Amino acid sequence: MTMPPERVPAVLDGPGVQVSDPRELLLGYLDWYRDALMRKISGLPDERLRAPVEPLGWSPLGLVKHLGWVERRWIRWGFAAENVVAYPPGGDEAEWGVPNGQPAGEILAAYHDEVSRSRALIAEAALDDRARVGGRFPTPEQAPTLGRILFHLLQEYARHVGQLDVVRELLDGQKGE
Structure with a gap:
């Protein structure tokens, strides 16, 4: 039996349907959401990129800025224990705000x-590699695996890109995926 065209399931997003390796799936979906973030802001004029959307209080460009800090905190400071500034001076306002x-x-x-x-x-780390101690995680007991960190990043992107779907629809009526 053939399904009517309006009921045919959409092609899956993210990595190809043949992908079953957990690392490839996790990284593939993370990249898909990173790309989705850019698709969602594509075509917005500068003033709409920058203007906070009420009642949320953040702008699409502010969300991009925030996700850059999230990447830094979880991978550079967290997984690699790099000595980097993990939070911008000025707190949430500086992390989400876009100066004129x-x-x-x-x-x-x-x-x-x-x-x-x-x-x-x-690139060369295994999902079960633990985060280095000394950055975000002060003790070996607190250090999660790379898989756990990447899963956290994935859910962060999924949540925020979903919010951006709503914001984009409010701004110009463009519906999300």
Whole structure:
């Protein structure tokens, strides 16, 4: 029996349907959501990228900025225990806010830089490798595995990209995936 065209299931998002390796699935979905973040803001004029959406209080560009900090905190400071600034001076306002004079391209470049660094730091690591001690995690007992960290990142992206779907629909009526 053939399904009517309106009932045919959509092709799965993320990695290919033949992928079953947990690492490849996790990294594939994480990259899919990173790309989805860029798709969701594509085409927005600068003023809409920057303007906080009420009642949320954050802008699409502010969300990109936040996710760059999330990448830094969980991979560089967390997994790799790099000695980096994990939270911007000025707290949430600085992490989510977009100063008037800061070009959108600068924020996007900083985000892409954090993603590139994350990819490089985890390229050769196994999912069961534990985070190094000394950054986010002061003791071996507190250090999660890379798999746990990546799963946390994935849920963070999924939640925020879903929120961005709503924001985009409020801004210009464009519906999400």
